[in-house]
Amino acid sequence: MTSTTRDKMIAGAADLMSRRGVNATSMRDVVRHTATPRGSISHHFPDGKRQLIAEAVTFAGREVATPLEKAMRDRGVIDGLRAFVASWRRRLEATGFKAGCPVLAVAVDGYVGEASDKDDEAAQQHLLDLADGVFAEWRQIMRAALLREGLAAERAERLATLVVAAIEGTVAMCRANRSADALDQVQEELETVLDAALARTNG
Incomplete structure (x- = not known):
């Protein structure tokens, strides 16, 4: 499928955010990164950077949710x-541990808008x-998979939160360490916890 200029800019913004954070990602950088016309900024994103960043989030x-849901439904x-872990490992290694999660970047990087922005706080x-x-949404996908395998709702909720929080935090650790070792360790421990929970349910 051919990407539109708007699609390229959104994907490019997400990529830059994953590498630099929100505030170090400017509209000018996105244009350069995606080789798109500068005039396309105002055309596709009339509300400026805040709109582009929101679309990128x-x-x-979706880039994570779609394959995660498919994997949970098809593979358990x-x-x-x-x-899920393998997809993050591939991304980390493919970018030399320079790219993490753009959603996490938004959560930890206070937004500072460009000159045209009127209300950074909003x-x-x-x-x-x-x-x-x-x-x-990611937690809900994990929770639904655990429910399908027989866990009680409250336990499924807690474990889903554990999985997403553990992976997100570990991705940041891997970037700092420039190694996927921590991801391997966390995956092993998460599997142990989930296996035990499922065994108790099925047993």
Whole structure:
């Protein structure tokens, strides 16, 4: 499928955010990174940087959610977890540990807008709400998979939160250490916890 200029800019913004954070990603940088016309900024994103960043958060959320949901449905919780971890490992290694999670970048990097922005505080709250929604969607996918395998709702909720929080934090650790070792360790421990929970349910 051919990407439109708008699609390229959104994907490019998400990529830059994953490497630099939100505030170090400018509209000019996105144009250069995606080799798109500068005039396309005002055409596709009339609300400027805040609109582009918001679209990039939504895009990044879908990029994880779609394959995660498919893996959980097709392969079950444990193999789905392995696929989830493998996807982050591939991204880290393919970028030389320079790129992490753009959604996490939004959650930890206070938004500072460009000169045309009128209300950075409102923009920051909107972006945090979007990031929270993405994390909630990922947790819900994990929770649904655990429910399908027989866990009680409350336990499934806690374990889903554990998995998403553990992976997100570990991705940041891997970037700092420039190694996937921590990801391997966390995957092993998460599998142990999930296996035990599922065994008790099925037993």
